Amino acid sequence: MTVYLVGAGPGDPELLTLKAARLLAAADVVVHDRLAANVLCLAPPTAERIDVGKTPGASVRQAEINQLLVELGASVPTVVRLKGGDPFVFGRGGEEALALQEAGIDWEVVPGVSAAVAAPALAGIPVTHRCVADSFTVVTGHRAEGQGTNWEALAQAGGTIVVLMGVSERGAIAARLIAGGLAPDTPVAVVERASMCVQRVVTTSLVALGDEPIEAPATIVIGNVAGLHLGKALVAK
């Protein structure tokens, strides 16, 4: 009996890994988030589907999910815990893995394509680019989770900054990065609903980010790579 912590990728079902597809097809139970619901068709019709879609930062709810996984892992042959993106990138997969391990339940992680890299790519933006950015930082903008972020230091680090779950705090984040030394006209791209047919890309500048109308979920890319204008990919699908 094993609980598989599986990444479902950024949204397009074709960006699932072969291993994730194989495990889904063999699943007895699938425990999934809202974002991963679009690949559930790959699980057998007989497999139980449990939707634990949650609001970020709901730690009480997370404890319940951990407990559910432990209970399932003790009695069900193949449990797939399916998460949007990658389970270990703001997916709280680490907490679930720890809970399973402490309970003596076998578990395995199956990495997925993270929106942190895929969302910029599908908007034609490489997070690294020779002579433009030789590092990138992925950070959550969600207040409850990201309050420890030293935005001013990030502004000094010199690489691309990718903000997940940062739509509501985008104005405050931009202000702290500018206070830390980033130029107000630093290029910014925002990718709404990456990899889906309704994907939309907004290009702006750091100083104007707070005033742009943006709808969550969206990935915010800050840095000169956002100004490369590899526009071809903007319409690719």
Place this chain on the structure above:
Amino acid sequence: MTVYLVGAGPGDPELLTLKAARLLAAADVVVHDRLAANVLCLAPPTAERIDVGKTPGASVRQAEINQLLVELGASVPTVVRLKGGDPFVFGRGGEEALALQEAGIDWEVVPGVSAAVAAPALAGIPVTHRCVADSFTVVTGHRAEGQGTNWEALAQAGGTIVVLMGVSERGAIAARLIAGGLAPDTPVAVVERASMCVQRVVTTSLVALGDEPIEAPATIVIGNVAGLHLGKALVAK
């Protein structure tokens, strides 16, 4: 006619995406790096395979690859440019995309699972973890590419640091991070040949990193997440 810039994932052929597998199966020509050679069996036997395995930083060679892709893209229906990991994470995919775009060749990027996240995960290390790390930075340690990195600022940023291509410079990197304020006993994990059956994980501390015998290719993970000891995954495959 289209040139697809396709990520092959970290090594395990099962970590390829469904889309990458579909495009490989339809490829007329596959232009691949050394790291992506293990999934070539998914291309038709009749597809031409061109190995452009290169040493990092060989910019003259990169210009030749760009030119090759432009020529192929102008005459071959389906060209797959296959790269280890993700094409836009230190893959120089951005340069190839730019060259294709300037030449008026259709191109599309297919994101892959990056070793930057998958290598730590497969060693049981989540790059983010509630109350431990709420951001992570991916940076190249290769001298020619990473010389602009402000390691001291990264030390202040407070998140996990993932170093790719940093084996030869690991001592110097550790020294700069310590100079920037990271504690000498900060946990470090090094994942050699991630996702392959010969994967090996070395756990150490920042101050001792330079003296550890490590073989490239390896992913270096620096930060408290490296001390979580989700040891179960160390043997998972």
